Amino acid sequence: MxxxxxxxxxxxxxxxxxxxxxxxxxxxxxxxxxxxxxxxxxxxxxxxxxxxxxxxxxxxxxxxxxxxxxxxxxxxxxxxxxxxxxxxxxxxxxxxxxxxxxxxxxxxxxxxxxxxxxxxxxxxxxxxxxxxxxxxxxxxxxxxxxxxxxxxxxxxxxxxxxxxxxxxxxxxxxxxxYLPVLDFRPYHVGADIKKGMEIPDGAEQPQFETTFILEKNGTRKEFTVDNYPDSTWTFVDSKTVQTAAGYVPEIHDFYMQTLDGEEDVTDKILDEEGYTFLLISPHIEQADDLNFGDIDVIYEYCMDHGYSFRCLTASNEDAIQRWRDITGAEYEFLHADETTLKTVIRSNPGLMLLKHGVVLWKWSHNDLPDLDENAPRLEDTVYGTVKQESFTETVTEIVLWFMLPLLLLTFADRMWAWTGWLRKKKNSNKRYQRLNKKNMRKKIVAGNWKMNMNLQEGVALAKELNEALTADKPNCDVIICTPFIHLASVAQILDKDVIGLGAENCADKEKGAYTGEVSAEMVKSTGAQYVILGHSERRGYYGETSEILKEKTLLALKNGLKVIFCIGESLEEREANKQNEVVKAELEGSVFNLTAEEFKNIVIAYEPIWAIGTGKTATSEQAEEIHAYIRSIIAEKYGEDVANETSILYGGSCKASNAPELFAKEDIDGGLIGGASLKATDFKGIIDAWK
Known part of the structure; x- marks a missing residue:
């Protein structure tokens, strides 16, 4: 389901x-x-x-x-x-x-x-x-x-x-x-105009209903034919309405008549066996007259070869005369419906070629056929038969014109970006190799809620994060580490493929009479996959020693939990330039007893104590320097392969504004986030730094 x-x-x-x-x-x-x-x-x-x-x-x-x-x-x-x-x-x-x-x-x-x-x-x-x-x-x-x-x-x-x-x-x-590349109108090339005007035998006829208004003794009532009353009622009025349209042919408003309106020549022209050119201009006073010379040449061509040439317009005789004065037109003018002419061709003027009522070709005034005194008869040119147009081929061509350049441009853009990246990275072969190794490691952003939010608030935040990251997939692993009371409830909300769940601590005892403690097995049973150990606040406030953390780590790994192990120096130790000694001692005292296979389940979080919750942040160069040192001592202990696979996170006032710079460093694989993880937008801003 x-x-x-x-x-x-x-x-x-x-x-x-x-x-x-x-x-x-x-x-x-x-x-x-x-x-x-x-x-x-x-x-x-x-x-x-x-x-x-x-x-x-x-x-x-x-x-x-x-x-x-x-x-x-x-x-x-x-x-x-x-x-x-x-x-x-x-x-x-x-x-x-x-x-x-x-x-x-x-x-x-x-x-x-x-x-x-x-x-x-x-x-x-x-x-x-x-x-x-x-x-x-x-x-x-x-x-x-x-x-x-x-x-x-x-x-x-x-x-x-x-x-x-x-x-x-x-x-x-x-x-x-020119003209529309796709013509959906009933006067498209290949259309038989006269056939389009036919009404089939037995077609449904329009239906009308007449209502009679009659009066008797001062009272007026309406009647239909079916209930018409006797002669004692006096007729007052009647009204007729159309109740059904009946069959309407595809072409129902096409006509051609002489300018005096006395003769309808529609059938005469549509029945002509020869070729007929119709110059179409709904409003000839608005027609483009730049190409009238080409029109006159085509008219002369028609006269030389015995073809008909007429102009259809809805304009009055004054406008027609002005056109004659401007262009010297000698061809016959006929009247037609304005709307129909606009439908026939989308050009003013436009030219249409008919033969026995069938539309053979249509041209815009910007693209008239090259028919002069030296041109052969229509029968010997491509214009003598219906223009070969395939709707499917036209649509396919349009789609290719749109999609093919997009595909080529996208491919070119990707190739350019890729080659540019290669050129930039290969300038330093060592750096290129180290970046490749970084890409092998997991990129992680973990949130440490600490002692914040009641159960309801925690569940609400987890829901918000889950929705945001499900809709906009992150480019890194995301973990939220919550107080114990949240774990079971939050586990039911999270999509494990999007957000991992962790605890903020676990006991150094497996089970027994240790009131208030929570064992690694209990943490695992809630659905959590991670646990934070060695946080400076646990070391400082609760006196957790390297030996205690060693026991906690072993129990966590035994119960299938992955450990986010925190290390970091105080301000005094940093000022004394002892940070390398401190982090090395913390690793050696608690996790360097593990086998290489066990150590693969350890994520290191470097958190300079002087930067936690203070608003101070180690510069990206400071952070990169000690991260590189931490990786080097892991390599000394377990070898280059394990070191290159170990994710090392930075913690200490990491926020959306400085995360991109920190995460860009070769040995920084993400962040362990404190206060900024308590608001979904702030936390997601840091996560998006990986994009």
Whole structure:
């Protein structure tokens, strides 16, 4: 059965995938169709009565920005980049968007929210339901952001961050300059427009219901056809409402008519057997006229080869005439629906090639075909048949454009970092070898709670530490050593794979009439794996001698406990330059009687007595010097291999601010932490020094 922690982890990462993939899809379909997103923003502004206030350049900028934000946040969430910040931004985004979509669902100012462009069309109520799910998921992520599993190391996150933003902005600009690389609209290349307008036989017809308002003897009532009353009632009014939409063809608003509005030429043009070029401009007064020369060349080409060339626009005749005056256009102009023309092609103007109503090719005005008087007939060019476009191949190409550079950049970054590390470390072969040996040793941060906190406070701290380190895995072994009363309770809370548990002392007797003492066997029975022995406070306040500590060590090892053995000099001994003599004597008197195999269960903690609880700290050079000396005398006793495997911790006012400098030293393998271990944030700050 899964534990509560694992269930939370699973929920967070499932929610993370749902939100990330939704945002990536939503942002990408907006990015590849920035004009379509701009049109949707304009629809919202029109519903709010602001369409004439906000200029087009602003709505286009918002279109590109919205796509970039959604896509980037989705990718950042997918790769767990800046987990806390991104989870907060996601939640804030959904807190704003969910009430907004509820308003859309209730008032229905626009029929389609445009969340996924034309790729996936949702009703406003479907959009609201989707946002409710996303809001719940983002809240789950927000509560436990550090449970999100990273797919890439923290050092490489800058690559994902910068390339993602660059990729999506470049994609939008590319699709804006040319045409969307993916066309989800019904007028895509290969579409048969006339077939898209057909209504199948037997298709569901729209349903209507008429209500009659009648009056009799001063009383008004509503009736339907089914319960229409007798002639004694007087007719007052009636109203008809549509109760069912019926079948709506994929293309239902496409028409072409002459400028005077007297002739609909839609069927005539769609039924033409030859090639037909349609220049599309929803608003010709806003059309880009920089390439009108190329358009005129294509028109002349059509005239030379007997192809049709017309311009479709929703503009009035004055605007059309201005275009003629500017460009010298001689081609025929037809009227069509503005919204339809915006849907047909995302360019103003844009060019579309039809044959018998089938869309063969589409071009932006920035990328017109090279068809001049020297070009062969269409039948003899690639333009004579439907442009070969594979949706799957296009999507694959886009994914490769995004993922392949990321993989290459990440690989290059890792290789550069690795070679740089090698160059730096190999400058000194001896130092390089010693660092390799250091990496063989366990890195440890141990907390010594001393006589602090009641049972409830201790359990609460243990829970907080367990949650923090389970969510953000440490790069070292972590141990907390607690008063005896905490051991059994705390053991039930800790994940042993993340945090080890130790006692602060044990008796020098195995069992018997020793009131108040706690044996090594008792400590082990609580679930503890470690015990601190030889702490200066035990030596100073309770007179523990080297012989007593020798007995305690043997009993601890006999009962399967690992020993954190403390040594260190007083201020007077340091000032007399006797620190080496002191630590050597303390080791020889209590643990150097052990065999080499037994000594492997000893962790040495060097604690200068003058720095414990005083706020004073040995400099990193002082600490490294005596740590190196301690390792040298272990090597003299047990050999280089045992010495290189022994972890030596520093204790004595070690805190988050000085831990990185201390831990960077070759012979310092971690810390035994006193006061700073009583607050989870302070203790974790020291643990994170290993990162």
């Amino acid at each position: 899964m534990s509560g922690r694992k269930i939370q982890w699973a929920c967070v990462n499932v929610c993370r995938m749902v939100v990330a993939l939704t945002f990536i899809l939503s942002g990408f379909v907006k990015a590849v169709d920035p004009l379509g997103t701009q049109y949707k923003i304009h629809d919202y502004l029109a519903a709010a009565g602001m369409a004439d206030i906000v200029p087009d350049v602003v709505t286009l900028g918002l279109s590109v920005l919205l796509a970039a934000v959604e896509f980037s946040m989705g990718v950042f969430l997918l790769f767990a980049i800046h987990r806390r910040t991104v989870s907060r931004l996601m939640l804030a985004f959904m807190v704003v968007m969910t009430p907004l979509t509820l308003w859309l669902a209730l008032t229905d100012p626009v029929k389609d929210c445009g969340c996924f462009g034309d790729a996936v069309v949702l009703t406003n109520w479907e959009t609201f339901a989707k946002n409710v799910v996303l809001l719940v998921c983002t809240f789950v992520i927000f509560r436990r952001p550090m449970m999100m599993v990273r797919f890439i190391s923290k050092t490489n996150q800058w690559i994902i961050l910068n390339y993602t933003v660059l990729f999506i902005l470049v994609s939008s600009v590319y699709c804006l300059y």
